Structures are given as C-alpha cells and as structure tokens.
Amino acid sequence: MREFLALAFVLASGIAHAETFEVQMLNRGEKGSMVYDPDFLRVAPGDTIRFVATTPGHNARTIAGMAPEGAEEIKTPLGETADVVAETPGIYGLKCSPHYAMGMVMMVAVGEEADPGAFELPEGLPSRARKRLEEIIAENSK
Template sequence: MKIEPGDTVKFVAADKGHNAASIKGMLPDGAAPFVGKNGEDTSVKFDQAGVYGVKCVPHYAMGMVAMIVVGTPTNIEQAKAVPQVGKAKQMFATLFEKLEAAKTLSK
C-alpha cells in the first residue's frame, strides 16, 4: 500500500484472532512502533516517510504481513535486511520485488 506522510491506515480485525503490529527494524528512523490488540481494529497515523513492515502477530510465520510505503521510501535496504521467518520471508521478498518494479516504472 502506498500512502503519503500524515495519512492514517485502519487495520480491520476480520476475526478475533488477528491484530496488526509493526515489525522491529522495518520502520523509518523516528517512527513509533505500534501493536494492536487481538480482535480489535487499529488505526495508525504514518508521519515519517519510508517502508513499514506490518504483521499479524499470531499468524506472522504463516505469511500474514503487509508493507506500507509512505511517501518516498528512504529505508528500503534497512527494511530488507530484517530477518523474516516462514512464509513471511517469501511474502516480503515478493513485496520488495513489486516495490523495486514500481520504482523502475516511475523513472
């Protein structure tokens, strides 16, 4: 998902066993980490430009992750360097490929 600095994203808990949380190391400098409660919607305002990794804590290894790109991503290499587990590793590889392809198309 691509948004602009200052935008808010609402993560909707489609089930009581899901949440949304930032992934340590996959935040731009100065951005505050967040953790939503299981089964509750979580709204997050993204003020800092960059790449944010998001996970559902109970289902992270199963690949339930997302990438939020805010403005011009300044921390791509830092975010790529964060070790991932299980299917999350495959999902983030795909998301980073799509991000790189989008950057190439916009040049």
C-alpha cells in the same frame, strides 16, 4: 472577499487531503491464508490506515528492523479494528503477532520517496514472512 474565499478553499482542501486507507485482516484471501488485503499500501504522511478486524484474532505490529528511524512502534490490539496515522516517511514492515510464522505480513510506504526496492530485509525473518515480503517488494518497487 475574493481573497478570503480562495484562502477558505485552500484550508478546506488541505483538510480533505488526509485520506483513510482500509486494510482487511483475513483468515483467507486471494493470496492465501492469513493475509492482509491489500498487502502493500503507499500513503502520505498524515494519512490514516484502518486495520479492519474482518475475521477475528489478528493485529498489526511493527517488525523489528522494518521501520524508519524515529518512527513510533505500531501495535494494534488483537482482534480489534484500529486506526494508525502514518507520520514518519519511509518503509514499514508489519506483522500479525499470532500469524507471523505463517507469513501474515504487509508493507507500507509512507511518502512518495519511499522505495520498497531499495529496502534491505533484516536478518532472522521467519521464512514464510520473508518470502511474502520479497514478493511484495518485487511487485511494488519503483
């Protein structure tokens, strides 16, 4: 009986371990206009990221060249709150489709090993998006 209880506890804690992290999509936040708050998240594989449509007209989409190999493309519907489950470990860059040129971007590190500081930004990013990503990398490097 004692062994059964111990096993039940392990199963329950395994289920409880997957967390949900909320990201507000905002017209204006502490870091300026058109921002994700927070603009950096570290999550574990299996965790959920909830993109909250706090203000309308935003979404979250994978930036080309900023996802680990084999990862599925992230693309949430415009103006809606949507959940994304982090699966493949690595560094992800996400953009808001309408406000990419205004620098509405964020970074997600999936897994303990993922290091923003070791990530090389791809060519061709809009200058304001590049600037914010460089700031995010500088603030969150291991």
